[in-house]
Amino acid sequence: MTAMSSAGHSRERHALLLMLSVLAVLAILHIQQGARPIPATVMLDAVLSPDRDAFDHFVILSLRLPRASACIVGGAAFGAAGFLLQVAMRNRLAEPHVLGLNAGASLAVVLVTTYQPVVLPDILMPFAASLGAAGLFGLVLALSALGSGRFDPVRMVFFGIALSALASALVSAILILNEDTLEQLRFWLVGDAAGGGAAAVWSILPAVALGLVAGCLLMPQLATFSLGESISVALGASVHRTRIAALVVTALLCGSAVSLVGPIGFVGLMAPALWPRLHQRPSLGAFLLVAGSGAAILLAADILALGLLAPTELPTGALTGLAGAPVFIWLVARRLT
Amino acid sequence: MTSRSADPPTRSRLTAEALSVGHGGQAVVQDIELDIFEGCMTALLGPNGSGKSTLLAGFARLLPALGGSVRLDGSDLATFPTRHVARVLGLLPQQPPVPEGLSVFDLVARGRFPHQGFFSQWSRQDEAAVGEALALAALADLADRPVETLSGGQRQRAWIAMVLAQETPLLLLDEPTTFLDAAHQVAILDLLRDLVRRHRRTVVCVLHDLNMALQYADRLVFLKEGRIRHVLTHPSQCDGRIIEEVFEMPVVSLKHPQSGLPVFLPCASRQPEARP
Numbered sequence: 125m126t127a128m129s130s131a132g133h134s135r136e137r138h139a140l141l142l143m144l145s146v147l148a149v150l151a152i153l154h155i156q157q158g159a160r161p162i163p164a165t166v167m168l169d170a171v172l173s174p175d176r177d178a179f180d181h182f183v184i185l186s187l188r189l190p191r192a193s194a195c196i197v198g199g200a201a202f203g204a205a206g207f208l209l210q211v212a213m214r215n216r217l218a219e220p221h222v223l224g225l226n227a228g229a230s231l232a233v234v235l236v237t238t239y240q241p242v243v244l245p246d247i248l249m250p251f252a253a254s255l256g257a258a259g260l261f262g263l264v265l266a267l268s269a270l271g272s273g274r275f276d277p278v279r280m281v282f283f284g285i286a287l288s289a290l291a292s293a294l295v296s297a298i299l300i301l302n303e304d305t306l307e308q309l310r311f312w313l314v315g316d317a318a319g320g321g322a323a324a325v326w327s328i329l330p331a332v333a334l335g336l337v338a339g340c341l342l343m344p345q346l347a348t349f350s351l352g353e354s355i356s357v358a359l360g361a362s363v364h365r366t367r368i369a370a371l372v373v374t375a376l377l378c379g380s381a382v383s384l385v386g387p388i389g390f391v392g393l394m395a396p397a398l399w400p401r402l403h404q405r406p407s408l409g410a411f412l413l414v415a416g417s418g419a420a421i422l423l424a425a426d427i428l429a430l431g432l433l434a435p436t437e438l439p440t441g442a443l444t445g446l447a448g449a450p451v452f453i454w455l456v457a458r459r460l461t
Numbered sequence: 462m463t464s465r466s467a468d469p470p471t472r473s474r475l476t477a478e479a480l481s482v483g484h485g486g487q488a489v490v491q492d493i494e495l496d497i498f499e500g501c502m503t504a505l506l507g508p509n510g511s512g513k514s515t516l517l518a519g520f521a522r523l524l525p526a527l528g529g530s531v532r533l534d535g536s537d538l539a540t541f542p543t544r545h546v547a548r549v550l551g552l553l554p555q556q557p558p559v560p561e562g563l564s565v566f567d568l569v570a571r572g573r574f575p576h577q578g579f580f581s582q583w584s585r586q587d588e589a590a591v592g593e594a595l596a597l598a599a600l601a602d603l604a605d606r607p608v609e610t611l612s613g614g615q616r617q618r619a620w621i622a623m624v625l626a627q628e629t630p631l632l633l634l635d636e637p638t639t640f641l642d643a644a645h646q647v648a649i650l651d652l653l654r655d656l657v658r659r660h661r662r663t664v665v666c667v668l669h670d671l672n673m674a675l676q677y678a679d680r681l682v683f684l685k686e687g688r689i690r691h692v693l694t695h696p697s698q699c700d701g702r703i704i705e706e707v708f709e710m711p712v713v714s715l716k717h718p719q720s721g722l723p724v725f726l727p728c729a730s731r732q733p734e735a736r737p
Contacts, residue, residue, distance in 0.1 A: 348574055350563075354523055354554040359627070360547025360575040401562030 136409035139399060143416040147196070150423040154192045155184060157430050190322040194385055195426045195440075196419040197325055198317065199395075201332045201381035203418015204411060205374045206392015208339055211346045211406050212370035215277040216396075217455055220378040221389030221448075223284035224264045225257040227291035229382035230313065232256020234295050238305045246323065250331035254379025260287055261375060315388035315441020317426050328380045335377040339411055342370050346406040388441040390448020391418050397451055421447075471499050474631055474663055475520055475550075479529030482512075482519030488527050489515040490687045497631070502657045502664045504678035506671060508708055511684040513667040514555060514635050520665065521552040521633050547575035551629035553620055555636050555667075559609050565619050566604040569594050572626030591626050598622035598652065614645035621652065632656070634666040638673065646670065650677045671708075672724050675699060676717065683707045696722050 155167055162180050170181040171189075202220065209218045209225075220226055232253050236244055244252060264287055268279040295313070299306040311318070345366040348356040356363045381388070395418040396402050402410050425443040432438060473496035480493040490512035497503055497520070505513040518524040520531055522538055531538040533549065551572075560568060572594065573587040595601045598618040603611065608619055617637060624632060637653070638646040654677055656662040668674040674681060675696045683691040685707050693699055701714045704725050711728040 344574065344577065348571060350560055351568075351571060352554070352558045354518075354552070355557060357523055357543070358521055358547065358550075358552035358554070359571065360544035362543060404560055404562045405567065 136407070136413070139413055140409060140416070143413055143420065147416055147420045147423070150420055150427065151192050151196070154195065154423050154427050154430075155188045157427060158183070158188060186321065190325055191317050191426070192423065193322070193325045194317045195422040197328060197332055198381040198385035198388070199391055199419040199422025200415040201328075201335065201377040201418070202388065202391035202422065203395030204336060204339055204392075204415040205377035205381070206418070207396045207402070207406075207411065207414040208342070208346075208370050208377070209374045209392065210396060211349060211403055212367050212374070213275060213277070213280070214349055215275075215280070216403060217277060217281060217393075217452070219390065219393040219452065220257070220374065221387065221392070222281055222288075222452070224260045224287045224291065225375060225378045226382055226387035226389060227288035227295075228260025229253040229257040229379040230387045231260070231291040231295055232379070233383055234298050234305065234309060234313075237309060238298055238302045246327035247330065250328045250380035250383045251376075252379075253383040254331070254376045257379040257382070258372065258375035260291055261371070263287055265371075311439065312386040314439040315386040315444070317385050317422070317429075317440045318437075324384055328384045331376060331380040335373050335380065336411075336415060338369070338373045339377070340408050342366060342373065343406045343408055343411055346370060350404045350406075385422070386441060388422070388444050390444050390452060391421050393455070394421055394444075394448055394451050397455065473497060474499050474534060475665075476532040476535075477516075477520070477529065478532060480516075480519060480526055480531060481528035482515050482524050483527055484515075484524065486527065488687065490519070490684070491528075493519075493529070493689055495682060495689060495692070497663060497665055498680070499630075499663050500657060500661050501679040502653060502666070502677060503680045503682060504674040505665065505667045505682050505684060506674055506707070507684035507690075512687040513684055515687075516684065517552075517633050517635050517665065517667055518554075521550060522546060523552070523554075544575050547627065547629070549629055550631045550633065551624040551627040553624050553632075553634045553637060555639070557620055559616070561607075561609055563608050564605050565595070565600055565608055565611070565622075566591065568608050568619055569600075569604075569622045569626045572623040575627060590628050594622040594625035597625055597656070614641050614648065617641060617645070617649060618652070621649065625656075630661075631663045632665070634664065636667050636669060639669050646673060653677070671704070675722050675724065676720060699723050699725075701725065 152164065152167070156162060156164065160180070160183060162184065166180050167184060170178075170184040174185055175181050205220050205225070209220060209223070210216050232255060233249065236249070236252050264280060264283045265275060267283045269275055299309065345361045348359045348361040353363060395414045398417050399413060402414065421444070422440070425447065426440045429438040429440045429443045475497035477493040477495040481488040481491045483489040493516060505516060507513050515524065519526060522531070522543070526539070533541065533546065538546065569591050570587070573590060576587065577583070595604055598621055600615070600618055600622055603615060608616060611619060621634070621637065624634075634653070638649050641649065650673060653664050653666065657664050657679070668678070678696060681691070681693040681696060681699060682689060683703065690707055691703050700723065701712050704710070704712050712725040713728055715724045715726065716722070717724050
């Protein structure tokens with residue numbers, strides 16, 4: 125019996141190891157890439173014994189490493205958020221970008237940056253973005269449950285798209301009226317990992333760490349969800365409380381990621397889809413696997429964004445959209461057949 | 462059948478007191494007064510829409526009491542923490558979903574959820590409980606098989622094993638034998654009776670097949686239009702009048718030649734179709 129239960133664990137361990145090695149390779153490729161080729165030995169040097177006067181070290185430490193870190197932290201948050209949302213709603217198509225969380229977070233960031241109702245320290249910006257994400261998603265949930273009292277997956281997608289469009293229109297209107305903000309947020313708005321540098325990455329770390337730990341703690345309860353609501357209740361899971369907690373954590377992770385790298389879509393959809401049948405077995409290992417895969421996907425997208433038309437840089441969000449939209453269509457098509 | 466317990470049932474574990482249960486504030490079953498006695502197999506019977514499943518859902522706290530209460534060992538069920546209830550009361554709903562990609566072992570292991578804490582995720586005790594549940598359901602050889610590759614009867618046994626792994630003294634099952642052929646029905650019912658006789662579990666199940674229920678259950682509860690019509694403390698008390706009244710169908714009574722328990726067959730149609 126021990127052998128049987130550990131078979132799942134070792135499979136999970138192998139997947140985690142695979143994911144970590146891919147992540148490491150992508151990180152090295154990402155940092156190496158750029159207008160100025162820098163050998164791997166110098167990279168190691170820059171990290172281990174940084175020299176303030178060496179130009180290569182400066183490039184790595186203040187430009188490339190922050191950008192790679194932004195991809196890793198933001199991608200992990202997007203991946204984890206997508207998985208939490210899909211498991212909590214028992215809907216594999218639930219994706220933060222499609223369901224309005226990204227648009228809500230963007231609107232919040234643009235509002236706070238433009239009108240500055242309060243001067244927010246950087247460390248609180250992810251939480252403001254999360255509030256925006258939670259607010260708009262709450263509206264999507266309320267509208268899709270209207271009349272029926274159930275969260276119909278198709279209605280959720282419709283209302284998510286409609287309210288995202290509305291929020292984006294508001295964002296455009298605000299930005300047209302405020303050119304300074306537009307200048308400041310232009311690249312961020314299409315999804316851009318170059319953004320804020322090291323300081324920005326540090327400022328979202330607490331929020332992302334909080335979200336990841338909370339997500340881990342929710343996994344055992346969420347594992348009962350795949351057996352249907354009646355059995356969840358019969359097994360003693362607190363279904364409503366767990367679902368609400370999972371959605372709050374989703375908003376926190378998603379808002380934090382958006383405040384760092386902008387409203388990048390489809391990472392939360394692709395990261396869990398990489399691993400077969402992960403939604404049926406939420407666990408600590410599965411959650412870490414999805415977070416790591418999200419990080420790897422965003423790193424890979426950013427490598428392409430930098431390299432595809434070099435020296436012209438593409439927005440990172442365009443690349444995840446190019447890869448993610450077909451995945452989304454494929455998942456929908458598979459459901460329909 | 463000779464092993465049917467002759468002793469009077471000991472105590473009531475689960476009690477409905479003036480209970481009304483329903484959906485969206487609309488009561489489906491009303492004024493239910495019922496004791497579920499320890500170490501007994503109680504069958505809930507009645508025509509479609511009589512409220513059997515709703516009553517079972519009320520007993521399992523899936524639906525809240527609209528009036529009255531369900532008492533678990535004397536205290537109101539609604540006052541217990543849900544995890545505590547899950548260690549006493551197991552439930553198998555009607556036609557649970559087929560979990561894709563889970564092995565039989567994984568599925569049965571989910572039954573250990575109420576016994577696990579945040580930090581003690583998988584213990585020796587969990588392992589033993591899952592092993593025993595698999596053995597009882599005769600699934601030890603299939604533990605590694607994905608659930609979706611099992612036959613209907615095997616899949617139903619896997620679900621029952623999940624509920625068994627929960628190690629609850631009380632088991633509630635909603636139509637555990639529906640959609641199974643006769644041999645598989647008998648296998649499930651034999652298993653349930655074994656649980657009651659040898660493991661002192663208390664079983665309540667909604668059954669559709671009246672004659673199967675008569676051969677296996679210790680107590681029979683007949684519902685009609687959301688109310689209890691008859692509670693029989695032994696299947697031998699069942700007669701044709703009860704069946705005709707509850708199911709509104711003329712029947713003939715027979716005796717099972719081996720068990721001596723009643724069996725009911727629908728009367729032949731009084732206007733037989735013309736045969737060529």
